[in-house]
Amino acid sequence: MKNVKLKIYPLNLICSAKGVTFVEILIALAILAVAILPSVNVFTSFKKYTIHTEDVQTALRLAQEKIEEYRAVSYPELKALIISGQKNPEPNVQVTSQQNAAGFSYANNPDYKKFKRKITLSFLNNDENTVLITVHVWWYEGNFSAGDQRFVIQKSLLCKELVI
Amino acid sequence: MKWKTSLSIGAMRARYKKGFVIPLAIAIVSMLALTAYFTVNFSKNQDAKTFHIVNVENAKLLADAALEAGTYKVRTEMNDMGNLNPVDIVKGVVSMLSNPSSSWYLKMRVPGIVVTGGVGASTGIAGLNAEISLSPDSLGLSPTWSKQTLNAGALGITQYIRELGGDDSRTKVELTMMLKDMKPVLSDSGTVLWPGAVTDEGFLQDWIKKLGNQLFDFLGLNDIKFKIDLSQFIKGLTISIMGIPIPIGDILAGVLGNFLTVEFDLGAMLSKALESIAGQLKIGDIMPIKADVVIEKLATLAYTVRVEYVPAGSSIPIKLEVEATRDVKVVDCAAPNPLYSFYWLNKDNQTFGEEAWGRTGGGKFKVMNLNLDPDYKGKFELNDILSFFKGLFSLKIVRFPGLCHIGGAGKQKIPTGLNDLLLIYPSHTPAITMFGNYGYGKCFLPRAFFLGAPPADAIPWFPWISVPPIGVIGIVKVVKAIADKSGNNTQLFGDWCLSPPLNMKINGNVAKTYTRVDGVGFSFPVPFPPCMLGAGAYKYKCEEKGYSYSFFEKEPKAETNGMIENIYTPDQYRKKSSMCYESGGEFSSDSTIRDSGGIVKIDGVIYIEGSASVSGTFYGAGQLVVNGDLTVTGDIVHKPKDGNRIIPFSIICFGTLRTSANCRILAPVYAKNGVAIGASTHIMGNLVCEKFNPGQISRDLTVWYTPEITTSSFLSLIPYVGRYVPDRYRSVIANQFSTYKINNVKN
Numbered sequence: 047m048k049n050v051k052l053k054i055y056p057l058n059l060i061c062s063a064k065g066v067t068f069v070e071i072l073i074a075l076a077i078l079a080v081a082i083l084p085s086v087n088v089f090t091s092f093k094k095y096t097i098h099t100e101d102v103q104t105a106l107r108l109a110q111e112k113i114e115e116y117r118a119v120s121y122p123e124l125k126a127l128i129i130s131g132q133k134n135p136e137p138n139v140q141v142t143s144q145q146n147a148a149g150f151s152y153a154n155n156p157d158y159k160k161f162k163r164k165i166t167l168s169f170l171n172n173d174e175n176t177v178l179i180t181v182h183v184w185w186y187e188g189n190f191s192a193g194d195q196r197f198v199i200q201k202s203l204l205c206k207e208l209v210i
Numbered sequence: 211m212k213w214k215t216s217l218s219i220g221a222m223r224a225r226y227k228k229g230f231v232i233p234l235a236i237a238i239v240s241m242l243a244l245t246a247y248f249t250v251n252f253s254k255n256q257d258a259k260t261f262h263i264v265n266v267e268n269a270k271l272l273a274d275a276a277l278e279a280g281t282y283k284v285r286t287e288m289n290d291m292g293n294l295n296p297v298d299i300v301k302g303v304v305s306m307l308s309n310p311s312s313s314w315y316l317k318m319r320v321p322g323i324v325v326t327g328g329v330g331a332s333t334g335i336a337g338l339n340a341e342i343s344l345s346p347d348s349l350g351l352s353p354t355w356s357k358q359t360l361n362a363g364a365l366g367i368t369q370y371i372r373e374l375g376g377d378d379s380r381t382k383v384e385l386t387m388m389l390k391d392m393k394p395v396l397s398d399s400g401t402v403l404w405p406g407a408v409t410d411e412g413f414l415q416d417w418i419k420k421l422g423n424q425l426f427d428f429l430g431l432n433d434i435k436f437k438i439d440l441s442q443f444i445k446g447l448t449i450s451i452m453g454i455p456i457p458i459g460d461i462l463a464g465v466l467g468n469f470l471t472v473e474f475d476l477g478a479m480l481s482k483a484l485e486s487i488a489g490q491l492k493i494g495d496i497m498p499i500k501a502d503v504v505i506e507k508l509a510t511l512a513y514t515v516r517v518e519y520v521p522a523g524s525s526i527p528i529k530l531e532v533e534a535t536r537d538v539k540v541v542d543c544a545a546p547n548p549l550y551s552f553y554w555l556n557k558d559n560q561t562f563g564e565e566a567w568g569r570t571g572g573g574k575f576k577v578m579n580l581n582l583d584p585d586y587k588g589k590f591e592l593n594d595i596l597s598f599f600k601g602l603f604s605l606k607i608v609r610f611p612g613l614c615h616i617g618g619a620g621k622q623k624i625p626t627g628l629n630d631l632l633l634i635y636p637s638h639t640p641a642i643t644m645f646g647n648y649g650y651g652k653c654f655l656p657r658a659f660f661l662g663a664p665p666a667d668a669i670p671w672f673p674w675i676s677v678p679p680i681g682v683i684g685i686v687k688v689v690k691a692i693a694d695k696s697g698n699n700t701q702l703f704g705d706w707c708l709s710p711p712l713n714m715k716i717n718g719n720v721a722k723t724y725t726r727v728d729g730v731g732f733s734f735p736v737p738f739p740p741c742m743l744g745a746g747a748y749k750y751k752c753e754e755k756g757y758s759y760s761f762f763e764k765e766p767k768a769e770t771n772g773m774i775e776n777i778y779t780p781d782q783y784r785k786k787s788s789m790c791y792e793s794g795g796e797f798s799s800d801s802t803i804r805d806s807g808g809i810v811k812i813d814g815v816i817y818i819e820g821s822a823s824v825s826g827t828f829y830g831a832g833q834l835v836v837n838g839d840l841t842v843t844g845d846i847v848h849k850p851k852d853g854n855r856i857i858p859f860s861i862i863c864f865g866t867l868r869t870s871a872n873c874r875i876l877a878p879v880y881a882k883n884g885v886a887i888g889a890s891t892h893i894m895g896n897l898v899c900e901k902f903n904p905g906q907i908s909r910d911l912t913v914w915y916t917p918e919i920t921t922s923s924f925l926s927l928i929p930y931v932g933r934y935v936p937d938r939y940r941s942v943i944a945n946q947f948s949t950y951k952i953n954n955v956k957n
Contacts, residue, residue, distance in 0.1 A: 077239075099259065106263070110267075122786075201374055205278050
């Protein structure tokens with residue numbers, strides 16, 4: 047410990063010998079507040095990111111739901127949609143009261159109303175034997191019209207059913 | 211040591227004259243920095259976590275895609291049998307199984323073939339029976355013959371990796387597929403290529419005797435009789451005994467008298483000789499020839515896919531391993547369309563008598579089993595017949611289609627054969643033809659070609675064909691219906707018959723009664739450049755027989771749930787439909803599937819819920835499915851070929867097929883509840899029913915067996931399903947038949 051030498055500044059550089067204690071306290075509290083505030087923000091961030099993670103997982107589920115729904119459609123029908131130019135059979139649809147392929151309805155579930163979905167069908171490599179189902183799901187943090195736009199894209203491959 | 215107990219700030223400051231604001235600030239700033247670092251790091255971690263969640267999903271999607279692409283490859287390969295015929299299958303099975311480069315799915319299709327058959331011992335020759343059995347085991351193939359491993363390139367999903375946002379150069383995909391739990395099942399009753407035949411030696415012997423006698427008669431040999439009086443030879447014959455001449459000739463002539471007169475009846479001699487020769491002729495029964503194709507009807511396709519998905523801009527792979535299985539089944543695609551001209555399942559076991567069949571509902575029911583008219587004109591012309599003979603019994607022409615099958619336990623006594631064409635080729639001499647002409651107005655061909663012709667034949671006779679130059683060129687076995695008994699309405703099952711000089715028993719529940727007419731024909735060559743025509747006549751005598759013919763007869767399989775095997779249910783058709791209509795009216799008014807000429811473009815299944823009225827031209831490949839009654843109001847025309855490509859098209863009706871106007875239907879027709887014919891109807895294809903009532907045929911119904919059309923499957927868009935085509939049996943991993951499940955996912 048003898049190597050440790052505290053450099054002592056004269057107190058009178060920042061304060062006078064009289065009546066500065068209260069100011070010091072105020073300054074200390076201010077600094078403390080500045081230090082604590084980000085910590086408080088951490089909790090807000092925790093909450094924010096938790097919500098975000100939930101949103102991502104919900105979006106993934108909504109995307110997968112649509113993928114399953116479209117995978118259940120017969121291949122000729124998907125192909126016909128693409129050839130007839132209906133490559134976006136569900137463009138920009140707000141998720142509200144749809145029913146998923148399993149028959150589960152999430153009507154009136156406010157949690158889903160912030161999401162929008164778009165389904166795009168295309169041929170992979172222009173090969174008419176392979177359909178690419180692309181589902182975009184996006185949402186906004188906070189209000190629909192403001193804030194960050196978040197999105198999830200899921201793509202699934204469906205090959206032509208050759209036999210029977 | 212004395213402790214100061216006063217710790218007031220003022221005291222401290224007074225004592226040390228030093229502030230602690232600086233250390234305090236340093237501490238707080240450190241805390242602040244730590245908090246900021248933590249906050250920033252937390253954000254990054256959360257972003258990374260979100261990124262990871264998405265990429266794990268992408269890895270799963272990639273694994274799914276690998277499974278999908280692998281399955282697609284399997285589907286592509288597993289039924290790629292080319293155009294092998296059954297004989298080629300037997301020949302090629304060794305190379306298929308032993309050639310490592312051939313598709314192992316193809317190998318899977320025919321792991322074993324057993325062909326049995328032979329000739330009965332009644333020929334005097336020991337029966338010849340052959341059996342071939344080939345299997346992967348017997349060929350000593352590697353146990354891993356049914357395994358293959360594919361990467362992303364082989365699966366064709368490299369672009370998909372890029373679409374997912376992955377780095378295709380770093381992402382690895384390895385899909386291993388292997389067949390497990392293969393369960394070989396012998397086909398239920400074997401595929402009978404030839405049902406065998408019980409030959410009628412007596413007929414042949416009689417036939418030869420008659421032939422000989424007629425020939426001898428024709429040559430005049432039967433009339434040759436002569437006497438030889440041997441007494442004239444011995445007259446004057448003397449012998450000398452003890453020097454005494456004795457007129458022994460006169461004595462013998464006197465004693466024996468007429469005994470020395472020998473009469474020769476050449477005809478009788480030849481006849482006896484012929485009888486003796488003919489009596490030695492023996493024809494062995496032809497044993498059924500069966501091909502029991504041992505097919506793996508059940509197997510499990512086991513997948514293992516390993517994915518190392520590397521998102522673009524990253525070097526850290528997300529690893530995933532998925533294990534899945536899928537059932538592999540073998541489906542008999544011909545089962546829904548049994549490929550008979552007329553197939554009546556008759557689960558209710560209804561039996562109609564000859565009267566009911568003969569009179570029907572006022573119309574005639576004709577089944578034409580051999581259509582030579584390539585353009586489906588519905589009538590025969592001389593060129594068609596000539597084309598037929600130019601074919602000279604090539605397999606293409608003489609591939610006998612299914613005749614008809616009527617299910618149920620009871621026999622249907624059906625009058626037959628008014629329009630029979632008689633083709634005679636004794637001893638395999640080709641191009642000997644004779645058209646039956648038994649009674650004007652009762653034979654189709656003479657009436658068509660030689661209106662009002664007397665019962666005599668004009669026979670094309672080509673000099674480059676080896677036939678006897680003169681004389682008998684046709685000994686006929688004439689097939690004739692017993693139509694005379696029932697009048698005009700008995701034009702039923704007007705089969706064209708290629709009738710070899712053997713009698714064959716028919717299998718099944720149809721009593722096809724023929725009147726066999728044996729006789730002799732004469733023909734004389736008449737120069738008619740560039741060929742010779744044979745003109746002649748024949749005579750015959752009638753003999754009623756209960757024989758018929760049956761080629762490639764296949765017993766029907768037991769029905770399942772009252773349905774013809776393997777045919778879909780309405781719901782399944784609906785699910786696989788490309789166009790679905792809630793009513794017939796909705797279909798009729800849909801202009802989007804019709805061009806300006808009203809031609810319906812069909813690609814896949816057009817499903818109509820409820821009854822519908824349909825007519826018009828269809829273009830494309832597909833199936834018209836009506837879940838109700840189908841009323842045909844005009845021609846339903848389909849072009850079965852697009853260049854060399856056969857386009858399948860079939861009509862499936864889950865109610866009754868009705869016709870309200872004269873029409874032609876160019877499609878195989880499945881009418882579950884049978885037909886109600888209200889106008890003249892021609893079906894160019896075949897007719898498959900579960901229920902049927904001949905009383906509902908109030909106008910003429912003719913089914914023209916048309917191979918190109920008939921072989922469209924009711925099951926799918928398979929272009930051609932021949933009964934003896936290897937493609938008949940399809941290894942299927944389609945969703946309708948196959949259970950797919952993911953068994954395990956490991957990260």
